[in-house]
Amino acid sequence: MTTPRNIQDQVTLDGVRVLVVEDDYFIADEICNTLRAHGAEVIGPSPDVEQGRRLARTQPIDCAVLDINLQGDLAFGLANELRERDTPAIFATGYDDSVLPEEFTGVVRLEKPVNLRALLQAVHSCVRSETTSNT
């Protein structure tokens, strides 16, 4: 059986471009450091939806990690925009399931404080399934 520690060590996200939209500096920093340590390229981080949207429109991205409530602005609009372009998103949030609109019920939701191993797994598997479905 593989221990969680091993999973974290195994996950490689080499060359994966991840947009991070998170308004808390420390959480954003933690997420970005973890992603970078596993080979991902971080786009952002952005503290608000507007800048996140700008980044998503101007830079190629493979996957996005979105906080749901960014200082009062909800990230669902941005999540929809990404979905239309077939870019998978992961929600990292302090809210429970009940705030998720129905259309996002299938989206991976990580509860805060975010478990970084779970985050890596989530990014890894959504990028992998993206690649699989494209081939």
Place this chain on the structure above:
Amino acid sequence: MTSVEPPDLESSGRLNRGLRRIASASGIDAILRATTEAAQELANATGLCAVPNDQTHCLIATADGVATLSGNTALQRLIASAADGGEAIVQHRPHLEVELPSRRRLLAETLLTVPIGEESGFVGLAFFWRDGANPSTEQLASLPALAWTSCLALRTQQHAGELRECRAEHRAHISELQHRARNVLAVVRSIIRRSGNTAESQEDFASHLEARISALARTQGALTFHEQEGPELEDLVRAELAANAVREDQVVIAGPSLRLAPRAAEAMALTLHELTTNALKFGALMTPEGRLTVSWSIESIAAPTMRWRWIESNVQVAQTSPERRGFGRELIERVLPYELGAVTSFTITSDGARCEIELPINERTTARMQRA
């Protein structure tokens, strides 16, 4: 609406008392006329099909029996004066099917209630039937019972509505608290990591951590206490200095009233904590001769901005602490710009530490009242 509860004598009594009061003031005919006219106006205003007219009968239930009226006259004056006296006419639903205690069902086209006062509940009911669908003598006889049943049903409905609103509000509140708690935990986790990275010993780590979490807890307390209007910046400054037993004669605090939004309050409080701790260990608060000025002003040359300054002076030997390159510096140079869009600087001069923060005044940084 179909379940018939045992009579609520209290509601029934209120209903009857209210009707009697109106009747004794203006006569029962006046009630009937006014109710009819008011019903017509309401029906017209809401586009109902059932407008009481010559072909429509109006019935009013009172404790003493049933009065019938055809046609319409003016009770509008009575209603108007009732409204002036804090009473109101409420229309509940255009079509109300009610079940009598005898299990017979009646269709009321329009139902009017006349609540008197905020607490008194419903005191008047009027039922209208289309001509040709006139109620039987038996049905008319059961109208007083029907009146209280309807009253109860309406009050139950009203209470259920209030309860639903209350529950929804409660759920939203819990969700918000949960969100805040999780965010605080995330910040605490980050603080633990940061403290671990910069600490020189285990004792050092523990004491830093404890002090930082205390600062965060104080802010959470202030945020909960001032949930609506947000905590005053000056209070945050004074609370941090007081928590560290800083002597008042060493410090000058000056600035206009400014209430901060939660995130800004949190970030500012942590920054204040780091600045204070450093001043106590290495700067102006280390010796009684040292001086500290914390001042701020609000400027709106380009956009509304708060210009905040922490200026230490009369420091014998200005030292650079490890913390000054660590958590405190990260707060000032990274957290404040990232989370609040602030422009910041932190320098150690020969006189002591100096921190400047230019904070844009917007919905992220200040409480709603402040921007209005």
